[in-house]
Amino acid sequence: MTAELVRGQNHPLSQSRLEIRISAGTPVVAAAALGDENGRIHGTDWVAHPGAPTRPGLEVSRQAAADHRLAVDLDAMTDAVHRVSVLLSLPAPGGVPGPARFGAVAAPFVAVTGLDGDEVASYTITGLEAESAVVALELYRRQGAWKVRAVGQGYAGGLTELLTDQGLPEAVQLAGSIDEAIATGLARSVQAPPPRTPDGDRSRQAAAPAVGPDQGGAVPQGAPGPVPPSYGGQPAGGPGQGGPQPAYGATGAAEPSATAGGPVDYSHPRRQTSAPPPPPPAAPQAPPGQPAQPVAGDATGWSMEERLYNQVWGMFEDLARTTAAYRSAVDFAESRMDKELEQALSDPRNRIGGQGDAARESARARHAQLVGRARESLDRDLAQLVAEAEVVEPALPPAFARWDNPAWHAYRVPMEIPMALRLGDLRLPEAERIRIPMLLRLPLERGLWIDSGRADSVDGSFTDSHDMRRLAMEAAVAHAARLLAVYPAGEFTVHVVDPAGSGTQALAPLTQTGVLAVPPAQGAAGVTEVLGRLTQRVDLVQMALRGGAPDALPPGFDTSQHLLIVNDFPHGFDDRAVNQLRYLADEGPSVGVHLMMVADREESGGYGPLLDPLWRSLLRLTPVPDDHLADPWVGHAWTYEPPLVPPGSQVLHQVLTQVAAARRAWNR
Numbered sequence: 001m002t003a004e005l006v007r008g009q010n011h012p013l014s015q016s017r018l019e020i021r022i023s024a025g026t027p028v029v030a031a032a033a034l035g036d037e038n039g040r041i042h043g044t045d046w047v048a049h050p051g052a053p054t055r056p057g058l059e060v061s062r063q064a065a066a067d068h069r070l071a072v073d074l075d076a077m078t079d080a081v082h083r084v085s086v087l088l089s090l091p092a093p094g095g096v097p098g099p100a101r102f103g104a105v106a107a108p109f110v111a112v113t114g115l116d117g118d119e120v121a122s123y124t125i126t127g128l129e130a131e132s133a134v135v136a137l138e139l140y141r142r143q144g145a146w147k148v149r150a151v152g153q154g155y156a157g158g159l160t161e162l163l164t165d166q167g168l169p170e171a172v173q174l175a176g177s178i179d180e181a182i183a184t185g186l187a188r189s190v191q192a193p194p195p196r197t198p199d200g201d202r203s204r205q206a207a208a209p210a211v212g213p214d215q216g217g218a219v220p221q222g223a224p225g226p227v228p229p230s231y232g233g234q235p236a237g238g239p240g241q242g243g244p245q246p247a248y249g250a251t252g253a254a255e256p257s258a259t260a261g262g263p264v265d266y267s268h269p270r271r272q273t274s275a276p277p278p279p280p281p282a283a284p285q286a287p288p289g290q291p292a293q294p295v296a297g298d299a300t301g302w303s304m305e306e307r308l309y310n311q312v313w314g315m316f317e318d319l320a321r322t323t324a325a326y327r328s329a330v331d332f333a334e335s336r337m338d339k340e341l342e343q344a345l346s347d348p349r350n351r352i353g354g355q356g357d358a359a360r361e362s363a364r365a366r367h368a369q370l371v372g373r374a375r376e377s378l379d380r381d382l383a384q385l386v387a388e389a390e391v392v393e394p395a396l397p398p399a400f401a402r403w404d405n406p407a408w409h410a411y412r413v414p415m416e417i418p419m420a421l422r423l424g425d426l427r428l429p430e431a432e433r434i435r436i437p438m439l440l441r442l443p444l445e446r447g448l449w450i451d452s453g454r455a456d457s458v459d460g461s462f463t464d465s466h467d468m469r470r471l472a473m474e475a476a477v478a479h480a481a482r483l484l485a486v487y488p489a490g491e492f493t494v495h496v497v498d499p500a501g502s503g504t505q506a507l508a509p510l511t512q513t514g515v516l517a518v519p520p521a522q523g524a525a526g527v528t529e530v531l532g533r534l535t536q537r538v539d540l541v542q543m544a545l546r547g548g549a550p551d552a553l554p555p556g557f558d559t560s561q562h563l564l565i566v567n568d569f570p571h572g573f574d575d576r577a578v579n580q581l582r583y584l585a586d587e588g589p590s591v592g593v594h595l596m597m598v599a600d601r602e603e604s605g606g607y608g609p610l611l612d613p614l615w616r617s618l619l620r621l622t623p624v625p626d627d628h629l630a631d632p633w634v635g636h637a638w639t640y641e642p643p644l645v646p647p648g649s650q651v652l653h654q655v656l657t658q659v660a661a662a663r664r665a666w667n668r
Contacts (some may be wrong), residue, residue, distance in 0.1 A: 002111075005137075005150035005334045006323075011121045013139065013146045014051045015114045020086055022136070025107040025321070027554045028088050029182055030068040032058050033166060035083035035138075038385070040167035042080075047163075051181030058084070064091045064182050064511050072139065082141045085151070085166070086110065088125075089133035089159045090562065092179040102128035102154065106318070106381065107325035112148050114506055122634070123150040124321070126329045126374070127398040127511040131155055133162040150374040203248040205349070248498045256445035294388035296395035304384040305397055309420055309439060310347075312392065312400070315385060316426065316436045322381040323428050324634035328373035335389050337367040346585075382431050389434055396422075399486040400437055403478070403645045403652070411485065413662040417442055418486050423479065425641040426629065438640065441617075443561060444594045447585050449618035450476045453600030468567075469598075475642045476565055476590050476598050478652070479621075481486050482643070483563060484515055485655050489662035493558065496520035496565045497530050499572025515663065519634035532562055532616040538584065561592045569599040570607065578607060578614075 003011040035040050041047060048058040061068045073085060088108060090100060102108070102125075125138055131154025139148050154654030155161040159178060161505040163171035210449060299310035320463035344359030401407045403426075425435035426661070452472035453465075479596055480494050498520040510516050513642055520532045542543070544553050564584065584638040585595045597618060604611055620628065622640060629638040645652050 002635060003121040004328070005121055005123045005148075006151050006328055006335065007123075007127070007152045009103065010147045010149040011110070013074070013120060013148055015120070016073060016146070017115055018072045018074070018120070018139075019113045019115065019117075020068075020072060020137075021113060022086075022088065023071070023110075023321070024066055024088065025106040025318075027064040027066055027091060028108065029064050029091055029178060030061050030070060031087040031089075031178065032060055032070060032072070033085045033087060033168075034077070034081045035085060035165075036080060037082040038167075039083050039085075041163070042424045044168070044203050046338070047168070047174060049174070049178045049181070050169070051177050055082075057230070060632050062181075070356045072474075074139065075086065084139040086136045086138070086163060087133065087138050087159070088285065089162070089178075091182050092158070099128050099430065101132055101156075103130060106321055106327075108134075108320055109324070121150075123152070124325045124328045124634075125152045127152065127370075128154045130182070131515070132158045136441040142509060146396050165667065168586050172388045234659055294384070295392050296391045305400075305419060306395060308400060311388075312341065312396075312437050312439055315388060315512075318432060318433060319385055319428065319436060320379070320631060320634050320636060322378055322385075323430050323636065326374050326378040326430060328402045329377075330371055331601065333370035336370070337363045340366070340414060378430065382434065384415045385434055391434075393437075396437070399482070400439060402437075403649065408651050408655060411658065413489050413658055414486060415488055417488065417491070421482060421486060422643060424643045426638045427641065428636060428638060435641065443592070445589055445590075446474075447589070447595035447597065447618045448479065449615065449620045450479075450596065450598045451601065451620060452598055453602050465600075468623065469600075472505060472598050473567055475623040476505055476567075476596055477509055477619070478645055480563060480565060480596065481509060481515075481652055481656055484659050487561065489659075490666035491560045493517050493562045495530055495534070495562050496567070497527050497572075498522055498567045499524065499527055500568055503567040509652050510548065511658055513653060514660040515656050524572050524574075527577055530564065531577055531584070534562065534584060534588070535580050538591055538593050542587065545591070559592075561594065563586075563594045563596060565598065567595045567598045569597055570604050575610075578610060582611075585614050600623070612616065 003009075005011060020032075022028070029050060031047060032055075033048075034046040034055065035041055045052075045055070048055040048060045050060070050062050050064075051061050053062050056078065057073040061070070070086065074084075077084070090102065106127070108125045109122065110125065112120045125134060125136055134149045136153040137148055137150050137152075139146055155165065159175040160171050168174065183261040215434055248611070268610065290589060297304050297307040297311060299307045299311050300313055301307035307546060340363040341360060344363065345356060393402070396405065396407065397418065398405070398407045398411055400422050402422070419442060420439040422437050423440050424438045426438050427435050450472045452469045473660040484492055484494060494510065494516055495518070496503075496510070496516060498504070499506065499522060501520075501522050503520070504511075507520055511519065521527060540553070566581070569581075570578070581595065581597075584593055588594060597614075601615065621642065622628070623642055625639055625641045627637045629640050630636075631638055
């Protein structure tokens with residue numbers, strides 16, 4: 001469980017080898033200083049900085065950057081070292097173009113993680129104004145054990161003042177050598193990080209692979225950055241960056257692997273990121289003192305589609321970070337007020353009378369002032385995000401767009417698979433005006449579970465069980481229709497199992513347009529036939545691939561991606577059918593067979609632990625707004641909103657009619 005610290009709070013460390021991740025949103029200098037039991041730095045060789053990035057047990061970055069990863073090995077520290085302080089500073093004028101004070105940028109975020117990437121503690125540094133250097137946090141030794149403490153002590157005099165306060169006699173000389181190392185380091189670099197406006201406008205780094213929140217794993221070395229949320233069946237980890245599985249985390253990008261011996265490739269493709277992507281379009285110049293005007297596609301990427309994808313997740317990161325900073329500031333204000341009231345009223349003589357009332361009023365006034373300043377900062381960031389959303393949303397391609405986007409009216413069956421698919425929207429209670437598209441990478445790497453058993457939505461409204469089943473099936477149809485629409489003709493096939501026929505009305509868009517390969521299977525016999533056919537397909541393809549002979553597949557073998565929609569589970573399913581479902585969920589995605597379950601977890605409880613691996617392997621979605629998506633990056637519970645087709649709209653019918661026509665032409 002990640003400890004989200006506030007200023008002055010500490011947390012024990014159970015590991016000695018750690019990584020400290022820094023995300024500042026603007027280029028900053030990262031350093032680490034060793035201190036004795038009194039916190040004093042004994043000499044310049046006790047500081048790891050860009051000019052001397054390695055010290056015993058320490059390694060820091062060589063340049064100023066918006067994101068850093070610092071390596072710490074506490075076991076390698078000498079007995080004289082009792083404290084490791086993480087220092088951040090803004091580059092001196094003439095180094096990196098950017099702000100001169102931390103108050104002009106988003107609050108820096110610092111996280112301590114193990115080597116496995118799991119966060120131990122995190123801290124959002126709020127309350128900075130004129131400071132240009134800050135002691136972010138410190139690792140300190142106490143009675144033979146190490147702890148981490150959130151410090152957040154800022155210095156308006158920059159690194160020189162900070163190092164002097166730490167007791168370093170050569171503070172001026174060392175600060176000058178760090179500034180020189182940054183300046184010469186940037187001169188050597190191939191490409192400096194893109195600029196960030198004082199108002200917090202983002203610049204995405206080219207090193208970060210374009211991988212969505214559904215992919216788990218640690219961010220590869222060389223591509224630092226926050227970890228996005230995961231979308232798991234259970235609230236995790238606290239996405240994002242990330243446990244909805246691990247996070248809204250990125251996996252290392254690699255070349256798509258070709259299947260030897262034939263044209264069929266069932267491996268999951270990755271985008272190559274070895275060369276720098278094309279530069280994003282330049283934003284229009286804003287009037288002095290005003291934030292830059294947002295531009296659709298201002299992130300890095302190989303194509304406009306990839307730039308928009310990265311921009312959407314950049315918006316997610318910005319909203320997560322600014323909301324975390326606001327919540328942290330509010331928590332700090334409340335804890336400070338509680339402490340002031342406790343101190344003022346500890347004397348019984350102050351508990352009654354005018355002196356006690358004055359102390360209470362003073363504490364509450366300071367609390368209101370701190371919260372008001374935090375809200376002003378949040379509102380400023382939200383206004384910029386709202387402006388960005390207003391230009392990004394209309395520019396999204398159909399695969400990323402809502403059903404009411406005009407892009408669908410100009411829809412044509414695509415010639416290639418898009419890189420991602422919109423599964424709905426994400427929002428936070430502090431930012432009701434902003435909806436962040438939830439994008440899932442394609443091809444699918446895991447199945448979907450549409451929950452038909454939740455009866456309450458986050459707005460307090462109640463939906464009975466019959467309506468929930470109907471809404472869940474309509475949501476499943478909308479997701480399946482979008483998948484059919486974004487794949488080229490003949491490259492995506494949908495099968496439906498509806499044992500009792502209860503989904504007939506919701507399935508009408510699929511059945512009436514003719515996009516299904518065969519009518520929905522009904523009854524126990526229909527369930528057995530469909531599951532047997534798809535299970536056999538998985539076995540056949542796996543044997544061909546493991547034998548290195550994909551060309552040995554039968555002539556005319558359908559190489560498209562397959563999706564099985566299962567309605568009203570567990571009705572019509574016996575133990576053998578349940579095991580086949582588990583097999584499809586585990587083994588199917590690697591060979592292009594995917595599962596979409598429409599089910600109530602409680603109704604399926606009779607199968608006990610037999611189903612637990614199945615539920616864990618699926619990405620849980622709901623047909624009503626629900627705040628179940630956990631974000632281990634900053635600990636938010638995001639509210640998921642399903643992608644609804646506007647009432648009375650014919651867009652679904654029109655799109656599926658085109659898909660069916662293209663499929664018939666392809667089959668001829």
